[in-house]
Amino acid sequence: MGFDRVLGNLDLNLLVTLDALLRERNVTRAAEQLGSSQPAVSAALARLRRHFGDELLHRAGNRYELTPLAVQLAVRTAPALAGVRRVFDTSSQFDPSTVEREFTVVVSDYAAAVLGPVAARLMSERAPGARLRLQQTTPHAVDHADETLRATDGLVLPHGFLADIPHTDLYEDRWVCVVATDSPAASADLTLGQLADLAWVALYHRPTAFAPALQQLRMLGVEPRVEIVVDNFLPMPFLVAGTDRVALMQERLARRVADAAGIRVMACPFEAVPVAEAFWWHPMYRADPAHVWLRELFAEAGRTLDPDAGVSGTLMTGIGG
Incomplete structure (x- = not known):
């Protein structure tokens, strides 16, 4: 049939x-x-x-x-x-002040914590009848991005995972190492030798799902000794606190949770490729007025982030130090 x-x-x-x-x-x-x-x-x-x-x-x-x-x-x-x-x-006309609908965007817990509050504030101010759903990303959602983007309004993900999919650039961040405030590794600059010796908390730790900076470290000949694997970024600092472990995190998120988690934010002892976060969307939304508005809102949210918390700022070797 x-x-x-x-x-x-x-x-x-x-x-x-x-x-x-x-x-x-x-x-x-x-x-x-x-x-x-x-x-x-x-x-x-x-x-x-x-x-x-x-x-x-x-x-x-x-x-x-x-x-x-x-x-x-x-x-x-x-x-x-x-x-x-x-x-x-979908409509040829779109007025955010009167719209009543839900926008679903797939994000990591990192993007939800860093970008989410700004995007939510802008949406609340300009489209009070709209609702923003931040849906947790998974390796499956990324590996099947076309399917994911057909069922949602967008996917916030760094460059390096997807190709041949329209995107809107949002902001940059950089990778930092985090260790416990009382760890011996916190007393001086980290070295590649220490990263090889320390136990790691790693994200996913699968061939097709990893933090790009961790893969870059492997290319330098340092194979992390992974002790704990997590599916999200937010647990990482709390699994590092009070131990001799180390983890790679985005600087914006690491700084936000440093005091609460009891960690020290350290510069990477190698030139880690910055995190270039983007909003990925399906081509069928290219001319949709509501979606154009949503993309512009997320781009503005990215530009609104504190510039001193990302790659343009001067990295401190420790919170309060």
Whole structure:
């Protein structure tokens, strides 16, 4: 059956009902969420079962469970709904002061902590009816960037991971080393020899997911002795504090948490390539007025960041020192 014929036989409202049924796993609760009647949702479930040739929900004792096909569908319905909503949110005119919609941007915890507050403030001032959703990034989201960008409004990620995807440059930062304030390594400038000897807290530590500066260190012949692997940047300073471990972090974030975590921010003993953060977006949004506005807002947020906290500032060898 052709794609157009499939769409012609379906009501897009069924997608909304399918999403509710797969999340609630109960006709009554799905009806309540949708503001519909139970008979109407039951009828929609019957249509969905005929379409997929599958029960989707089957009774197990006093509750319903998803069939294997329904488990697959549950992963796809939310992104599909988001895509449909973005299609119908598109307009030749865009007035941020009156818009009521949600913008979803995929970010690391680092970008959420550093850029997020500025972007949120600008959006609150200029589009009070809009909502900003900062969705945590993952290696899968980056490895499947085209799929990610079809289901969201953008991805904040440094250069070096993606190619042939439109982007808007935001700001620069630099890599620093962090050690505990009472670590012997904090008493003087770090050396490459120390980085080879110290235990490391590393991000991801996978072939396709790594901090670029850590990969650069390997290219200099220093193989970090990784003791702890984390999926986010924010835990790193607290896993370094009170130990002889070391970690690589972005300077803006490291300085923000240094006092609370009990760490010292140290200059890297090698020329680490700066972090060049960018807002990546799908080509289908190129001329979308709402998306153009969003990209410009994030670019302004990047320019608004304190210039003394990034690559243009003078790095201190220690907080308070």
